[in-house]
Amino acid sequence: MEKLQTTATVLIVPGLRDHVAEHWQTLLAGRLAKVRSVPPLQVDGLSCTARVEAIQRELDQIDGEVILVAHSAGVLMVAHWAARYRRPIKGALLAAPPDLNAPWPAHYPS
Numbered sequence: 001m002e003k004l005q006t007t008a009t010v011l012i013v014p015g016l017r018d019h020v021a022e023h024w025q026t027l028l029a030g031r032l033a034k035v036r037s038v039p040p041l042q043v044d045g046l047s048c049t050a051r052v053e054a055i056q057r058e059l060d061q062i063d064g065e066v067i068l069v070a071h072s073a074g075v076l077m078v079a080h081w082a083a084r085y086r087r088p089i090k091g092a093l094l095a096a097p098p099d100l101n102a103p104w105p106a107h108y109p110s
Contacts, residue, residue: 003033008065008090011058012037015072015098016046025071036062038074046107051077056085065090072096 010032012025019040020026029035038054055077059066066089070078075097098104 001031004031005033006067008067009034009036009062010067010069011035011055011062013055013068013070013074013078014038014040015070015074016041017072025069028069048077048080052081052084055081059085059087068092068094070094072098 010028012029012035014023014025014037025037029037036058038051038058041050041054066087068078068089068091070092072095075094078092078094
């Protein structure tokens, strides 16, 4: 299958459980020519600060325009990243942000 060409690099910011081959973000990444993904954090290393810093580390490796694609808790981390770093981006797809009124599992970052 031919890779989709984009002018911007797509940075995928997964939620906390989006690391499976069948997930739509994984499938999207496989179709794009210019794509990077924020690596998953281990359960013992989850924190908002660590996740935001992981996003920034990936962005530091990208020259040129960026489109952020985030899912679930990744949406929240992108919001925290944007408040801290304020780097211009070409666009963002923020899919299925979590319900902040519902209780979060104990191992999720706060």
